[in-house]
Amino acid sequence: MIHFVLLISRQGKVRLTKWYSPYSQKERTKVIRELGGVILNRGPKLCNFVDWRGFKVVYKRYASLYFCMCIDQDDNELEVLEIIHHFVEILDRYFGSVCELDLIFNFHKAYYILDELLLAGELQESSKKTVARLIAAQDSLVETAKEQASSISNIIAQATK
């Protein structure tokens, strides 16, 4: 099971966190600080797995962002590397050549995508096309709702309530 997902920038700023196990606010900040320190200090040629507090942390660096996932001892690390790559490719497809700025300004969308990919710490969908389709459908729902709210008939209805 994946216990949490962390996206940290090269300077140590947190871009995205998702917790699938119970961690209190204080514990979360502590974990982020600790892991950030461990992972950011690792050299480039080292392997992508770190033993940390009895768990395994798999991380991969994409440009200036580190994608980290914390897993149990008996999970397959190489598979989690694939899952990270899966996530990045979906983000790339959605945002079109994703960069860190996209994630900073559209963090809510990044969360929606992650929620379509992982649930309860397990992989949900192995097809990038399906995930993209689902996100697109939900986005269009949001668009329709917005259009409806701003349509003239609605404004009149609200005003006369």
Next chain:
Amino acid sequence: MNPFSSGTCLRDMIRAIRACKTAAEERAVMLGYPTHFGQMECLKLIASAGFPEKRIGYLGLMLLLDERQEVLMLVTNSLKQDLNHSNQYIVGLALCALGNICSAEMARDLAPEVERLLQFRDPNIRKKAALCSIRIIKKVPALAENFINCAASLLKEKHHGVLITGVQLCADLCKVSSEALEYFRKKCTEGLVRTLRDIVNSPYSPEYDISGITDPYLHIRLLKLLRILGQGDADASDRMTDILAQVATKTESNKNAGNAILYECVETIMSIEDDGGLRVLAINILGKFLSNRDNNIRYVALNMLMRATTLDAQAVQRHRATILDCVKDSDASIRKRALDLLYLLVNDNNVKHLIKELIEYLEVSDQEFKGDLTAKICSLVEKFSSEKIWYIDQMLKVLSEAGNFVKDEVWHALIVVISNASDLHGYTIRALYRAFLTSTEQETLVRVAVWCIGEYGDMLVNNVGMLDIEDPITVTECDAVDAVEVAIKRHTSDLTTKAMALIALLKLSSRFPSYSERIKGIIVQNKGNVVLELQQRSIEFNHILQKHPKFRSALVERMPVLDEATFSGRRAGSLPTAISTSSGAPSNHPNGIAKPATAPIPDFLDLSSDDVPAPSSSGGDFLQDLLGVDLSPTPAPSGADMPPKASTDVLLDLLSIGMPLPVQTGLSASDILSSSQDDKAPFVNFNGLASLSSLSANATSPANAAPMMDLLDGRGPGPQKSEENGQAYPSLVAYESSSLRVMFNFSKQRGSPQTTLIQATFTNLSSNVYNDFLFQAAVPKFLQLHLDPASSNTLPASGDGSITQNLKVTNSQHGKKSLVMRVRIAYKTNNKDVLEERQINNFPQNL
């Protein structure tokens, strides 16, 4: 106070709100319960009707709340309604939120809804429901039974997403409920094998393709579930061997996806019941992984090999060389894993070669790794030390390289081994000396070297016990003293090293008498040392050097061989009596004071030690009644420790008693004082010091000095030599009863009419054998008694054999008073203890 009760309370409420320091407090007062930022807004959004609001609301909920917050309960109703919503995306949102943060109560409440959704028409909802169920059964394992059937039907799906989540659900069900495990094992193994075969053989599919493999995630999940089902069950394992072999051989391993599948396959093969053919295949795959350039693959392979070692050590041995290379890898995680694996692989055949390689690597490894590496090397060397000389060599190398990382028990054990390897003493001390000259910054090496130079300094200087392999080396006494002086003067030496060096100097002053003055000079320099321990030692040793040159050599004789067996037993057991044993633990004792092996010194201070057999201590009590009596129980074990706790009271008693005792107090005081450093009992130091100075005051008074010297001269170590009688004396039946006869045979030592040698013979007159036979004797003040060990402590029955014991009595009132003795005999017969006491008055007059 209820903020909503009445008008006057409104004023109180406003006052309370104004008094709040933070927004959070304000919210707490206004709402009536504490909340955090944004939580109520999230709840409102979730409860609203539109999809966008719900979406943001659920996002906020998942970010701002976790299952431990009580506010989460408020969401349950909204969730229930959303799970039944007509819009499937809203159902999806609800399932997502539930699956990520639900608590146990919520899980119980909403489980039926989720169960229903497992059979929803939309596959996306089904897959979300499956994962949500995983969380539910983890939170409430009792509900697992309800999900078994639905989960089994999920396994027949075609949609990959549902299949993946369904397989995962089954895997988690098996972990939680053994009933589920049985069910799946019986009903679903075949189906799973078929599914795996289909996916392995499936043609190219653009939607699920990753690096040429169709849906590697599904491969891996299926393999994992098969592993759970096959573990411990030969039947199920049988059914999957074919497909496992196929996966293991056909999967391409040039990309990470392929390697991930192979890794999972190897894991499965290792866990299920197997005949062996598959295992060989698995280990080969791991071997290929090991030589892969990718760090990740090697790391994963080392991990797996550690588990494989328990199953098939032979196969793993073949890859020893590669593993050894991995120990020297640049990646810290790989190094650590490789070292752990290597540790498991060491056996008698390869230990020498491996240790050699590891020690070579120790020289170039970096600091964080050195500690780990040193610990592993030391424990390996200890475990596999077949020859002492090899052990000592390796340990010396380790100490020279990484002495600072060596733990205390390790170098203590080394000293125990050194003291036991008596034929290697010369070799060891010379090797240590050479090592000491080159690497003085390794603290532990300095300590061991200093101790050995102190003990075996004479061997060093006289090149005793040269072995063929050694190069000749000339070390003069001056060099040896120089070395110890360096140890003291180094500013990086810590307290233990300096203390050990002081003792070593004392020993050297006895072994190299010509250097006494110089050594005294070095010791005296520490008289004013800030650290109490060093100051004390230097003052005491200086005193010994100045005032008591004669018994200095007795004090610092060669240490008796430290008992390896008890030491390793103690170490392994880490007994609660460690406090008294550690102060006296032979190898840790920086105390250079040895008891002469042959002359049993009365253990006055042994009263609370567990090691001493009961008769001696009870004998001590019995005989202490007779003041000034020379206590002679059967010899206590030579390594008997002196627990300092009992010391101070007994010390004072001893001092008041008189003659024989200053010897013991001299020994025991410094004993206590040097060992109390371990006990951290500074107040004992002061008392000891006080008694020691009163001792020196006593000692300087001429009245006591002479008899003390006489006593010391008389009590020199050395076996009793029974010389021929100057005069013949009749033998005496000292004691006879129906069960025992004691005969004394007398002889006199030539030239000393005051001293009589008595040979006591004990004969058993009863028909039962006597065990644990113990003879004790006490004499009045004007006599001194010395008892040798008995020939045995089992007395055969009916006079079939006898025990003999030698006694030596010195009569200071020879001619004026005759000998008189009180004896006490204890033995066990017929499972009961017998004690007999008698006074013997019928000695011949002129003894």
